[in-house]
Amino acid sequence: MAIKVTYLGRADYLPTYAAMQAFTAARTPDTPDELWICEHPAVYTQGLAGKSEHILNPGGIPVIATNRGGQVTYHGPGQVVAYPLIDLGRAGYFIKEYVYRIEQAVLQTLVHFGVTGLRVAGAPGIYVRLDDPGSHALLPQRPQKNNGGQIPVNQSPDFQGLGKIAALGIKVSRRCTYHGVALNVAMDLEPFSRINPCGYAGLQTVDLSTIGVPASWREAAEVLSRQLQTYLSP
Numbered sequence: 275m276a277i278k279v280t281y282l283g284r285a286d287y288l289p290t291y292a293a294m295q296a297f298t299a300a301r302t303p304d305t306p307d308e309l310w311i312c313e314h315p316a317v318y319t320q321g322l323a324g325k326s327e328h329i330l331n332p333g334g335i336p337v338i339a340t341n342r343g344g345q346v347t348y349h350g351p352g353q354v355v356a357y358p359l360i361d362l363g364r365a366g367y368f369i370k371e372y373v374y375r376i377e378q379a380v381l382q383t384l385v386h387f388g389v390t391g392l393r394v395a396g397a398p399g400i401y402v403r404l405d406d407p408g409s410h411a412l413l414p415q416r417p418q419k420n421n422g423g424q425i426p427v428n429q430s431p432d433f434q435g436l437g438k439i440a441a442l443g444i445k446v447s448r449r450c451t452y453h454g455v456a457l458n459v460a461m462d463l464e465p466f467s468r469i470n471p472c473g474y475a476g477l478q479t480v481d482l483s484t485i486g487v488p489a490s491w492r493e494a495a496e497v498l499s500r501q502l503q504t505y506l507s508p
Contacts, residue, residue, distance in 0.1 A: 275306055275307070276503065276507075277306075277307045277308065277309050277358070277360075277502075277503045277506060277507070278306055278307070278308045278309070279308075279309045279311060279499050279503065280308060280309070280310050280311070281311050281312070281495070282310055282311065282312035283312060283313075284312065284313050284314070284315065284351065285312040285313075285314060286314070286315060287314045287315070287317045287319065287338055287349065288338060290310070290312060290314070290357075291338075291340060294310070294357055294359065294452040294453070295452065297359055297452070298359065298447050298448075298450050298451075298452050299447075301361065301448075301450055303361070303364070305361070307358070307359060307360045307361060307364075307365075307506075308358075308359045309356060309357070309358050309359070309499060309502055309503065309506075310356070310357040310359065311354065311355070311356055311357075311495050311498075311499055312355050312357075313349075313350075313351055313352065313353055313354065313355060313491065314349040314350065314351075314353070314355060315350070315351065316335045316348070316349070316350040316351070316465060317335060317336050317337075317338060317348070317349050317350070318332055318335055318336070318337045318338070318346055318347070318348055318349075318465075318469060319337075319338050319339075319340050319342070319346070319347055319349065319443075320337060320338065320339050320340065320345070320346045321340060321342050321343050321344035321345050321346070321347075321443055322340075322341055322342065322343060322344075323343065323344065323345060323473075324339070324344075324345045324346050324473075325345065325473065327470075328345055328346045328469055328470040328473050329346055329468075329469050330468050330469055330470065331468040332468060332469075333468065335348075335465055335468075340443075340453070341445050342443040342444060342445045342453035343443055343444055343445065343453075344398070344441075344442070344443040344472060344473075345470075345472050345473030346469050346470070346471070346472070346473070347441045347443065347456065347469075347471060347472060348465045348466050348469060348471070348479075349456060350461055350462065350465060351461065351462075352458070352459050352460040352461035352462070352481065352483075352491060353456050353457065353458050353459060353461050353481075354456070354457045354459055354491060354494050354495045354498055355454065355455075355456045356454045356455050356456075356457070356495075356498055356499070356502055357452060357453065357454040358376070358451055358452075358454050358502060358506055359450070359451065359452055360372070360450065360451045360506055361449065361450050362446065362449045362450065362451060363449040363450075364508065365506070365507075365508045366508050367508075369444075369446055372444070372446075372451065372506075373398060373442065373444065375505040375506055376442060376444075376454070376455050376502070376505070376506070377393060377398070377399075377400055377440075377442065378501075378505050379455075379498065379501035379502045379504070379505040379506070380400045380440045380455060380457060380498070380501070381400060382501045382504075382505075383457065383494070383497045383498045383501050384400070384402070384439070386497045387482060387487045387489055387494075387497075388408055388487070389402055389407045389408060389439075389482070389485065389487060390402065390403070390407065390408055390409055390410055391439065391440070392413050392416065392436065393416055393417055394413070394415050394416065394417075394431050394432070394433065394436065395415055395416060395417045395418065395431060396430075396431045397431035397433070397472070397474070398442045398472075399438055399440055399441045399442050399472065400438070400439055400440040401433070401436040401437065401438050401439065402436065402437055402439050402480060402485060403435060403436060404435055404436065404437050404478070404480065404485075405435060407485040407486070413436075414432075415431065415432040415434075430474075431474070433474065433476075433477055433478070436478070437478040437479060437480030437484075437485075438471060438472070438477055438478070438479050438480070439457065439458050439479075439480050439481065439482070439485075440455055440456065440457045440458065441455070441456050441471070441472060442454075442455045443455075457494060457498055458479065458480065458481035458482065459481055459482050459483065459489055459490075459491050459494045460481055460482065460483040460489070460490075460491065461481045461483075463479055463480070463481060463484065466479040482494065
């Protein structure tokens with residue numbers, strides 16, 4: 275059964291969050307999976323593990339506590355936000371693989387635009403090289419199979435030379451997912467400087483525009499939607 279894609283346009287965060295919760299609570303084993311695509315007005319969202327010290331200077335931008343995983347992030351115009359509403363039990367894969375599949379969809383979206391996305395051990399999301407976004411050279415700090423993709427205890431992720439281009443935060447209830455992934459396309463990046471993105475002080479955030487890719491929001495949204503439909507299929 276194909277995943278139904280719905281474009282919500284520019285949607286306020288709180289009603290969208292409430293709609294995801296309501297959709298998930300009302301699901302039955304026969305409810306088709308959906309993928310909601312939108313952009314939000316400027317808002318900071320705080321995950322369950324979020325610490326207030328990572329919100330440095332929100333100014334007039336609202337801060338909303340959520341039940342997703344992770345720390346604080348920023349959503350705003352020019353960012354494609356994708357919310358997969360997937361029944362993992364029916365799809366036949368577990369949370370760890372679900373996260374991997376979302377990241378893979380983002381990586382393939384970036385390939386479409388001539389950009390090489392990268393994973394960093396211990397830090398979910400997708401990153402790019404700031405000096406050479408198209409480089410295929412392997413990162414020394416990439417996840418390694420021999421330790422399950424983890425980093426050694428007491429060692430922080432290494433973001434040297436990298437910028438974060440996509441952030442991930444999910445919730446699973448009764449094996450059904452909501453929240454999702456945000457891909458930065460052509461944003462005002464200044465609000466990211468008012469937080470420690472995803473809880474990492476000094477982590478630089480980039481978008482496609484900053485690294486020289488003149489993609490429109492709609493083009494990026496359509497490519498990401500297709501990739502998510504492909505990678506999240508059972």
